Every structure is written in structure tokens, then in C-alpha cells.
Amino acid sequence: xxxxxxxxxxxxxRRTSEFYKEMTKxxxxxxxxxxxxxxxxxxxxxxxxxFPVDDLVLTLTINYIMEWIRTYDNEKYYxxxxxxxxxxxxxxxxxxxxxxFNDTTCLYIDEILxxxxxxxxxxxxxxxxxxxITDQGDITFDSTGFTQTLISNPKISDILN
Numbered sequence: 001x002x003x004x005x006x007x008x009x010x011x012x013x014r015r016t017s018e019f020y021k022e023m024t025k026x027x028x029x030x031x032x033x034x035x036x037x038x039x040x041x042x043x044x045x046x047x048x049x050x051f052p053v054d055d056l057v058l059t060l061t062i063n064y065i066m067e068w069i070r071t072y073d074n075e076k077y078y079x080x081x082x083x084x085x086x087x088x089x090x091x092x093x094x095x096x097x098x099x100x101f102n103d104t105t106c107l108y109i110d111e112i113l114x115x116x117x118x119x120x121x122x123x124x125x126x127x128x129x130x131x132x133i134t135d136q137g138d139i140t141f142d143s144t145g146f147t148q149t150l151i152s153n154p155k156i157s158d159i160l161n
Contacts, residue, residue, distance in 0.1 A: 029149065029150045030147060030148065030149045030150070031147065031148040031149075032145065032146065032147050032148075033114075033128075033145035033146050033147075036114055036146075039148075040065075041062070041064070041087075041109040041111065041112050041132075042065075042109065042110060042111060043065060043108055043109070043110075044062045044063055044064055044065055044108065044109045045062065045063040045106065045107070045108055046060050046061070046062050046107040046108070046109065046134070047061040047062060047063065047084070048060070048061045049061075051095075052092045052095065056090065056091050056092050056093070057088050057089065057090055057092065058088070058089045058092040058095065058141065058143070059086055059087065059088040059089075060086070060087045060088075060132075061084065061085070061086055061087075061151075062084075062085055062086075062087055062109070063082045063083075063084060063085075064082065064083055064084070064085040064087075064148070064150065065080050065081070065082055066081045066082065066083055066154050067080070067081035068080060069081065069156070079156050079157065079158055080156070080157050080158075081154050081155070081156055082154060082155060082156075082157050083150045083151075083152050083153065083154035083155070084150070084151050084152035085148050085149060085150050085151060086148065086149050086151055087146060087147075087148045088146060088147055088148075088149075089130065089141065089143040089145070089146045090143060090144050090145055090146065090147075091120075091125075091127070091142075091143060091144040092141050092142070092143050093141065093142045093143075094140075094141055094142045095139075095140075095141040096138075096139070096140045096141065097137075097138075097139050098137045098138050098139075098140075099134065099136045099137040099138075099139070100136055100137055101136055104136075106135075107134055107135070107136055108134060108135045109132060109133070109134055110133045110134060110135060111132075111133045112130065112131070112132050112133070113130070113131040113133065114128045114129070114130055114131075115128070115129050115131075116128065116129040120144065125144050126144065126145070127142055127143070127144055128142065128143055128144070128145070129141075129142055130142070130143050
């Protein structure tokens with residue numbers, strides 16, 4: 001490859017990289033516990049759950065609904081802007097799971113509650129009581145916080161899972 005073509009390729013890669021950075025800068029790809037009050041997980045489908053081991057991290061892979069889009073005036077039909085996300089809770093202790101899958105294997109979040117903040121023994125970090133209310137029961141635990149990271153590009157969908 002001659003130098004002219006190599007320079008063009010490098011210049012194009014730089015443009016593409018800059019374009020990508022500009023495009024993703026406006027998207028909030030990672031949320032934290034500081035965003036809790038502005039977030040909603042209602043009707044988010046849980047794809048999988050990874051239980052805490054030595055790292056004390058509980059991770060839910062979810063179809064995160066970024067936007068509900070009304071499709072018909074005066075009707076209750078929606079499409080959804082959905083992206084696959086990993087919701088990870090840190091320093092998880094006192095994990096209790098009370099789920100009952102009678103006639104289904106699906107699991108949807110109804111709501112995530114956070115209450116009872118208190119200082120950890122280090123006197124710097126807050127610990128919270130979390131409760132994930134699902135259509136099949138509850139998941140409760142103590143945690144110092146969470147991050148949620150989008151791991152796929154959002155798509156418009158008629159269904160939630």
C-alpha cells in the first residue's frame with residue numbers, strides 16, 4: 001500500500017472514530033446510583049441473573065426500555081426503544097430471592113425500590129436496602145450502589161423480550 005492510500009485510510013479511521021465519539025457522547029451509555037431517581041425499570045425483561053460470588057456483584061442482564069413510544073392516538077398501544085443492558089449491584093449482602101414461576105419462565109421487573117441509606121463501617125460509603133419487585137416475586141439485598149451499562153444499540157420493538 002502506498003503512503004497516499006495509507007494516509008487516506010488513517011484519516012478516514014480518525015474521522016470514523018471522531019464521529020463515533022460524537023454520536024455516543026450524547027447517549028448516556030452508563031448510569032449509576034446517582035441517576036436512580038430519574039430511572040425506571042418497569043416492564044424490563046430480565047434475560048439472565050449472575051449471582052455474587054467472591055466479588056459480591058449481582059448482575060442482571062435486562063432489556064432496558066429507554067423510551068415508550070405511543071403508536072396510536074387514544075389507544076394504549078406502544079412500541080419500545082429497547083437496548084440490552086447490564087445492571088450490576090456492588091457489595092451485595094443479605095441476598096433473598098422469592099420467585100415463583102408457575103406457568104411461565106419469563107421474568108419482568110415491575111419496580112426497583114431503594115431505601116434505608118446508612119453509612120458503611122468505612123464511614124464514607126452509603127449502603128442501601130434494594131428491592132426488585134418482579135411479576136414472579138421479589139429479590140431483596142443490601143448494596144452500596146449500582147451501574148447500568150448499555151451493551152447493545154437500542155432498537156425499536158413491538159415486544160419487550
